[in-house]
Amino acid sequence: MTTKESRSSTGLILPSYARDDASHPALNTPEYHSSALRHPQQPLQYLPEYLTEVTGPLLGQDRCGEHDHDLTVQHDGEPLGERIIVSGRVLDSGGKPVPNTLVEVWQANSAGRYLHQGDRHPAPLDPNFSGTGRCMTDEDGFYRFITIKPGAYPWRNHDNAWRPAHIHFSLCGQAFTQRLITQMYFPGDPLFYQDPIFNSVRDPKARDRMISRFDLDTTVPEWALSYKFDIVLRGPHASVFEDEEDDD
Numbered sequence: 001m002t003t004k005e006s007r008s009s010t011g012l013i014l015p016s017y018a019r020d021d022a023s024h025p026a027l028n029t030p031e032y033h034s035s036a037l038r039h040p041q042q043p044l045q046y047l048p049e050y051l052t053e054v055t056g057p058l059l060g061q062d063r064c065g066e067h068d069h070d071l072t073v074q075h076d077g078e079p080l081g082e083r084i085i086v087s088g089r090v091l092d093s094g095g096k097p098v099p100n101t102l103v104e105v106w107q108a109n110s111a112g113r114y115l116h117q118g119d120r121h122p123a124p125l126d127p128n129f130s131g132t133g134r135c136m137t138d139e140d141g142f143y144r145f146i147t148i149k150p151g152a153y154p155w156r157n158h159d160n161a162w163r164p165a166h167i168h169f170s171l172c173g174q175a176f177t178q179r180l181i182t183q184m185y186f187p188g189d190p191l192f193y194q195d196p197i198f199n200s201v202r203d204p205k206a207r208d209r210m211i212s213r214f215d216l217d218t219t220v221p222e223w224a225l226s227y228k229f230d231i232v233l234r235g236p237h238a239s240v241f242e243d244e245e246d247d248d
């Protein structure tokens with residue numbers, strides 16, 4: 001990311017930031033049709049934080065409920081589908097663990113349907129699955145979720161368009177202004193080649209960092225397969241982060 005200065009309407013001199021379009025999704029990705037109208041037309045500008053951001057609600061361990069990290073026990077019965085474990089570490093540049101970070105996930109159910117009024121995919125809702133979870137990273141940067149493998153779903157971006165199975169991730173630092181969002185995919189998905197969101201990341205190595213890794217060592221025998229997904233905030237191995245408006 002490179003910077004240069006610009007002057008705001010109030011006369012304040014602000015640094016503006018040029019995105020690294022090689023390892024991040026380009027803001028204007030014509031193949032991802034809905035990005036055409038909502039991508040920024042001007043360079044990103046740094047907005048200084050004020051006392052409100054600093055003194056706002058703090059994120060902490062006591063804000064997560066006992067079952068928030070386990071999406072399979074949030075209702076009276078078990079959800080349908082393939083139970084999986086998704087875990088990993090949040091790391092800074094140089095592999096330094098990031099503790100006490102709020103990690104939130106949201107996803108479709110095993111049939112590819114979101115519990116959302118805007119989802120019109122004719123697949124069944126699951127009364128035992130809401131598709132949202134959260135936890136805090138521990139002192140070594142580890143997080144862990146138990147969930148159901150999400151299904152692929154159609155999304156009308158182009159003819160016969162289907163999203164590969166994915167889980168949305170949100171990370172918060174010490175304040176909501178420090179939020180980062182990304183998506184986790186599953187290895188070997190046959191839908192990667194036709195997905196303009198996945199392919200909006202042009203660097204193949206950066207795309208690979210969005211794909212989780214199957215891990216037999218943390219697979220629990222006769223119970224659940226395990227996938228590992230580390231999230232790296234900065235540096236040459238940084239994860240791919242997207243704009244908050246992207247919700248497909």
Ligand SMILES: [Fe+2]
Pocket residue numbers: 108163166168247248
């Ligand atoms: Fe999605």
